Amino acid sequence: MKRVQFSHPYLPYLFLLPQMAVIFIFFYWPSAQAIQSSFYLEDPFGFGSTFVGINNYTDILSSSEYMRIAWFTVWFTVLVTFFSLSIGLLLAVKADAILKGASAYKTLLISVYAVAPPVAGLIGVMFFDQHIGPFVKFAALFGWDMRIGINYYDTAIAMITIAVWKQIPYNFIFFLSGLQGIPVSVREASAIDCRSGLRRFWTITLPLLSPTAFFLLIINMTYALFDTFGIVDTTVKDKAANNPITLVYKVYMDGFRGNDLGGSSAQSVILMIVVFVLTIFQFRFLERRVHYN
Amino acid sequence: MANIQIANVSKTYAGDIHAVKSVNIDIADGEFIVLVGPSGCGKSTLLRMIAGLETITSGTASIGGKIVNKVEPAERDIAMVFQNYALYPHMSVYANMAYGLKNRGTPKAEIDARVKEAVRMLELEPYLDRKPRALSGGQRQRVAMGRAIVRKPAAFLFDEPLSNLDAKLRVSMRGEIKQLQKRLGTTSLYVTHDQLEAMTLADRLVVLNRGEVEQIGTPLDVYHNPASTFVAGFIGSPAMNLVNVEITGQTIAFGDQTISVENRTLPQGKSTLGIRPEDLRLAQDGSGFAFHVDYIEELGAQRLVHGHASGTPLTVTLSSEVALPEDIRLSVLAEKLHFFSAETGKRITA
Numbered sequence: 221m222k223r224v225q226f227s228h229p230y231l232p233y234l235f236l237l238p239q240m241a242v243i244f245i246f247f248y249w250p251s252a253q254a255i256q257s258s259f260y261l262e263d264p265f266g267f268g269s270t271f272v273g274i275n276n277y278t279d280i281l282s283s284s285e286y287m288r289i290a291w292f293t294v295w296f297t298v299l300v301t302f303f304s305l306s307i308g309l310l311l312a313v314k315a316d317a318i319l320k321g322a323s324a325y326k327t328l329l330i331s332v333y334a335v336a337p338p339v340a341g342l343i344g345v346m347f348f349d350q351h352i353g354p355f356v357k358f359a360a361l362f363g364w365d366m367r368i369g370i371n372y373y374d375t376a377i378a379m380i381t382i383a384v385w386k387q388i389p390y391n392f393i394f395f396l397s398g399l400q401g402i403p404v405s406v407r408e409a410s411a412i413d414c415r416s417g418l419r420r421f422w423t424i425t426l427p428l429l430s431p432t433a434f435f436l437l438i439i440n441m442t443y444a445l446f447d448t449f450g451i452v453d454t455t456v457k458d459k460a461a462n463n464p465i466t467l468v469y470k471v472y473m474d475g476f477r478g479n480d481l482g483g484s485s486a487q488s489v490i491l492m493i494v495v496f497v498l499t500i501f502q503f504r505f506l507e508r509r510v511h512y513n
Numbered sequence: 514m515a516n517i518q519i520a521n522v523s524k525t526y527a528g529d530i531h532a533v534k535s536v537n538i539d540i541a542d543g544e545f546i547v548l549v550g551p552s553g554c555g556k557s558t559l560l561r562m563i564a565g566l567e568t569i570t571s572g573t574a575s576i577g578g579k580i581v582n583k584v585e586p587a588e589r590d591i592a593m594v595f596q597n598y599a600l601y602p603h604m605s606v607y608a609n610m611a612y613g614l615k616n617r618g619t620p621k622a623e624i625d626a627r628v629k630e631a632v633r634m635l636e637l638e639p640y641l642d643r644k645p646r647a648l649s650g651g652q653r654q655r656v657a658m659g660r661a662i663v664r665k666p667a668a669f670l671f672d673e674p675l676s677n678l679d680a681k682l683r684v685s686m687r688g689e690i691k692q693l694q695k696r697l698g699t700t701s702l703y704v705t706h707d708q709l710e711a712m713t714l715a716d717r718l719v720v721l722n723r724g725e726v727e728q729i730g731t732p733l734d735v736y737h738n739p740a741s742t743f744v745a746g747f748i749g750s751p752a753m754n755l756v757n758v759e760i761t762g763q764t765i766a767f768g769d770q771t772i773s774v775e776n777r778t779l780p781q782g783k784s785t786l787g788i789r790p791e792d793l794r795l796a797q798d799g800s801g802f803a804f805h806v807d808y809i810e811e812l813g814a815q816r817l818v819h820g821h822a823s824g825t826p827l828t829v830t831l832s833s834e835v836a837l838p839e840d841i842r843l844s845v846l847a848e849k850l851h852f853f854s855a856e857t858g859k860r861i862t863a
Contacts, residue, residue, distance in 0.1 A: 406600075408599065412592065413587065427603040
């Protein structure tokens with residue numbers, strides 16, 4: 221490592237300043253504000269606030285609606301993560317095995333990633349549209365009358381499908397580059413040692429992909445928890461009423477639609493804690509099983 | 514244990530690139546065959562076709578009498594040692610060796626016994642639980658060997674297994690591979706570009722050039738009776754001197770000098786004369802031909818004298834104990850002269 225000597229002792233801090241300022245203004249400050257306002261009951265018209273202690277938290281945690289949404293968020297996150305990872309991996313393995321036209325195939329798969337989440341949500345909603353949606357028509361062939369925005373489960377399925385669809389290209393890129401990082405001779409050695417391609421995949425390819433998979437697991441969970449906001453919004457079309465929504469969407473609904481800033485802040489603090497715990501868990505328990513080369 | 518037959522095997526890549534051209538080799542059970550040639554001569558491709566890692570464009574490869582062209586690599590009953598070892602980085606030394614057996618449904622006790630035996634043979638006992646990244650190059654090479662040995666395959670295939678080791682380790686591993694192969698008696702096919710490695714390891718050498726077999730024979734046979742100018746120049750270090758000559762009667766003329774040879778019939782007309790550096794001698798009292806020294810490489814016991822005679826570059830190996838005279842004249846050993854066709858480069862047998 222090269223050590224740089226600065227003639228002026230404050231110069232390095234000056235270089236760090238922009239980055240620190242961004243983190244402070246967009247992360248620490250709002251976080252501190254959220255924590256503070258989670259202990260207050262804000263007047264909806266902005267005429268002041270009352271300190272209520274942990275009332276906001278007890279209200280949330282004793283609310284059956286909140287628990288229902290929390291459970292949906294758990295299922296949503298697990299399903300979106302599982303399917304977007306496994307389908308992305310499957311496509312990457314298949315693309316990696318292709319010899320002819322590989323680049324065209326890869327470009328087609330990767331290009332979806334360039335679509336912004338709300339646009340993906342919109343396209344997805346069109347796919348599931350009651351009148352023109354091909355998926356709804358396809359489901360109707362099997363006698364399944366899909367009613368997005370009306371039936372809770374149909375909406376949930378559409379939402380998960382769109383969220384998965386949006387995330388597959390991202391996972392595909394990483395898995396593909398991970399696969400191409402596995403030395404050819406190691407694959408060849410395993411071809412001599414093991415006749416079953418499936419078994420080779422489980423015993424050689426997947427363990428060597430584990431650093432990529434671990435990284436993607438964290439990224440995908442974060443995606444499902446937070447970045448799917450746009451997809452949820454377009455799918456439930458602003459009518460959250462009896463539709464499935466995630467916790468992040470509820471923070472928005474309660475804070476900006478319901479004008480319950482204190483309760484909404486408390487919810488985001490809870491989310492912050494959940495993410496914190498999840499991250500520690502992932503690094504402490506999962507990373508041990510990851511093989512870094 | 515098995516014999517290997519390579520019959521008319523060719524490999525053609527898209528764009529009409531002929532990597533291997535109609536190669537025939539019969540390998541007896543337990544034989545150590547070395548495929549040697551410059552890079553790009555098709556030796557690795559040939560080995561990989563036998564392993565099943567490349568398809569065979571035409572011809573047949575059989576192992577133990579069974580044609581294996583369409584057989585999966587894992588079912589050919591071969592084990593391969595790769596140049597970069599190709600160990601499984603996430604597995605311990607033990608797991609690396611046991612992997613192939615486990616996939617073949619070998620009982621646990623049997624796997625354990627075989628791995629332990631191989632590990633003892635290769636002196637790897639202290640490293641059983643280590644991952645490959647915690648091993649040195651030489652140790653990794655041994656693990657790769659161990660992985661092949663425990664399988665007890667019909668044949669070992671080696672793809673330049675020593676090229677990634679340093680010079681000293683290469684010499685000692687070379688000896689170990691030779692001993693191990695003799696002890697196990699497993700048919701082996703070994704690819705290298707290093708002619709010294711080829712000479713020391715092989716029961717028989719296969720010299721390849723541009724996808725074609727130039728010569729097959731024992732190392733000494735190839736050394737003493739090279740079949741072509743290519744083999745003559747490739748096998749042996751320093752390389753054999755090759756001189757364009759014209760022969761009339763018993764006189765060999767090159768440049769403006771001549772050599773007279775008795776007790777041997779010579780091919781008449783134009784040809785290429787081959788003579789090894791150690792078969793040239795300092796001539797006594799004005800006989801022989803004139804030689805001008807360009808530079809000298811001292812090797813200790815011997816010295817390599819590089820120079821030219823009538824414009825033809827020549828290398829001579831001389832004892833370090835003999836003082837070099839001012840005007841050097843050289844003579845040849847008549848029985849050590851090799852003649853090659855000036856057109857085809859093939860050996861002329863008188």
